[in-house]
């Protein structure tokens with residue numbers, strides 16, 4: 033039977049088991065919306081801005097390991113979506129974005145709402161397609177889902193001109209696709225894995241550094257088993273939080289620019305480093321020249337060869353899926369009776385414990401002002417560490433990462449690579465939709481939340497009982513912190529003047545608002561909010577304006593050159 | 601170091617801009633780039649001459665391989681290879697210079713493709729440095745116009761790039 037392009041698109045989405053499409057209509061996608069209207073299998077979530085659509089699809093994916101789907105119209109629909117697409121790209125999140133395009137005959141004519149979508153998005157997608165023939169829609173969508181989710185995941189965009197959504201074709205959805213030019217190596221090289229295991233077993237000062245790749249690949253259980261079997265210390269990147277349980281005694285906290293003293297010291301001083309699905313980012317190792325040590329051996333497991341030896345030369349590269357490589361490693365270690373030297377490990381742990389004594393995350397608990405760290409600690413206690421936490425970008429993001437102990441993967445949802453303010457609220461919508469009944473909290477700042485505040489309306493429409501924890505310091509705190517440290521206290525444009533009354537704002541959107549000004553009220557307010565299972569509650573915490581994030585490594589400095597709270 | 605990368609790529613609209621976009625986005629340099637379809641019409645072959653340290657060229661190769669439309673990449677400079685470039689030069693050839701110009705073209709094994717009473721258009725093939733040498737051998741002011749294809753390369757002997 034012949035179907036229109038638009039019908040085919042919807043059939044494909046149904047075939048892929050897509051539950052939700054996050055989108056916004058417009059001329060070029062009206063045929064597709066008409067088909068959405070005629071069925072019930074694929075539910076559409078109407079956002080209030082296309083950036084929100086992509087972030088929501090992104091949060092949906094990060095918290096569930098499914099591919100997120102967004103639908104936007106041509107021209108401004110696409111350009112609004114670009115920030116969301118770039119955010120997902122930097123953090124390797126599998127998305128399929130379907131965009132409308134002007135009719136094929138109008139392409140290149142500066143037509144109404146035309147833009148070169150494939151050109152504009154090319155540098156921030158894993159791949160993109162322009163479908164010019166209705167016969168190609170099904171196979172292209174199949175390819176898009178396959179590319180998005182396999183290998184190193186990422187967003188894939190399919191641009192479809194309006195006339196193609198009208199044209200007729202025979203429909204059949206391919207069961208599988210293969211591309212001769214795309215064959216990610218999934219199984220690690222056996223010889224390299226043996227070499228790595230030998231290095232690990234001989235290590236005297238080992239360190240495990242695990243990142244977003246472990247989460248993306250659902251490899252937490254393998255990682256946890258390996259680290260416990262070996263008795264090694266383990267750190268996670270910002271993207272890797274939850275990959276190894278945050279409350280495990282072998283966990284040394286996050287590392288990097290705002291990582292713990294002990295993680296950064298151990299990272300610098302170890303003799304064997306096992307990097308798993310982490311990419312030696314500049315916010316993690318600082319200056320590569322200071323990071324370099326001739327007496328440290330590095331093993332690096334990553335699905336993407338271009339992540340390996342990009343910023344730091346490694347000794348044992350292993351290209352493959354984390355799951356497959358760790359399974360092999362576990363097999364080798366479990367079947368051998370050799371174990372790392374307990375005496376050496378004891379000395380090494382002794383050194384680490386010494387570093388831990390710095391207590392680098394301590395803060396003033398007697399302050400008369402609300403300390404943002406205290407709010408996150410309370411949130412952690414009251415949710416039993418079991419909530420989904422999304423975040424925006426700034427100090428609040430770092431405090432959430434430092435003080436909420438994530439024991440499970442996919443619970444910490446934030447924009448690490450692009451650092452996109454405005455991510456938190458729409459991402460929380462996707463998280464809540466795919467985890468109905470779960471506690472979803474967006475930890476944000478008064479500047480970030482205003483970047484996608486319009487989504488409060490979407491939350492109302494779809495009854496999403498998100499809890500918004502606004503750490504309101506009346507500053508773009510992270511910017512203010514840099515200005516305090518590196519620009520002689522010249523606070524150029526970082527004060528948030530003319531803030532709205534967030535309580536009234538929340539109420540205007542039909543939600544519950546609360547303003548909390550005293551430390552003594554923090555716990556009660558959080559309890560109250562968390563008990564309101566059916567309502568979105570906006571908690572506006574008026575926090576200490578002068579609080580800074582510690583430890584901190586200034587840009588370009590080495591890992592051990594940390595600024596600690598007590599040093600100021 | 602100068603490297604010559606040979607790339608097999610799906611013959612699809614947009615593949616070329618993905619590749620050139622990769623170079624500009626990541627700050628890699630392109631000395632020359634040539635591309636044309638192969639005997640298999642679904643594939644094109646590209647030769648890119650680039651300059652960079654071994655680390656940079658390793659990254660370039662990895663990044664190219666990561667592009668979905670790239671089928672295969674090799675660095676010809678890793679082994680024995682042949683490199684050729686085609687140049688067309690239009691030169692002033694009047695009066696006593698005319699014979700001299702013809703002789704020079706012969707020495708460099710050039711072909712004269714087009715003749716007017718004031719000019720020759722010479723075709724020359726060779727390595728880049730041979731073409732440079734030819735241009736340098738000419739007196740300044742004699743050259744009216746040049747066009748060069750950039751290098752194409754192929755491995756020597758049994759070294760074959762195909763899928």
Ligand SMILES: Cc1cc2nc3c(=O)[nH]c(=O)nc-3n(C[C@H](O)[C@H](O)[C@H](O)COP(=O)(O)OP(=O)(O)OC[C@H]3O[C@@H](n4cnc5c(N)ncnc54)[C@H](O)[C@@H]3O)c2cc1C
Pocket residue numbers: 122123124183184185242243244245246248249268269270271272286287288289290291308309310311312313315316333334335336339352353354355425426429430447448449450451452510
């Ligand atoms: C304000 C701010 C401050 C920041 N401070 C810090 C900080 O202090 N510490 C910190 O760590 N980060 C910090 N970041 C985040 C930082 O910018 C990077 O986003 C982050 O460090 C990268 O994490 P990652 O190395 O785990 O890599 P990711 O970006 O998560 O990349 C994942 C890696 O795993 C690989 N991979 C993916 N899937 C698989 C698979 N199936 N199998 C194998 N490998 C796979 C990928 O190829 C990639 O190399 C900060 C960000 C912001 C906005």
Ligand SMILES: Cc1ncc(C[n+]2csc(CCOP(=O)(O)OP(=O)(O)O)c2C)c(N)n1
Pocket residue numbers: 424425426427428429451452453454476477478479480481503505507508509510511
């Ligand atoms: C879209 C965007 N614009 C600008 C920035 C730069 N930036 C990083 S943090 C920050 C301030 C965030 O302020 P707020 O949301 O109040 O968080 P706080 O640091 O105060 O906790 C800014 C402007 C960014 N990350 N994203």
Ligand SMILES: [Mg+2]
Pocket residue numbers: 426477478479503504505506507508509
């Ligand atoms: Mg703020």
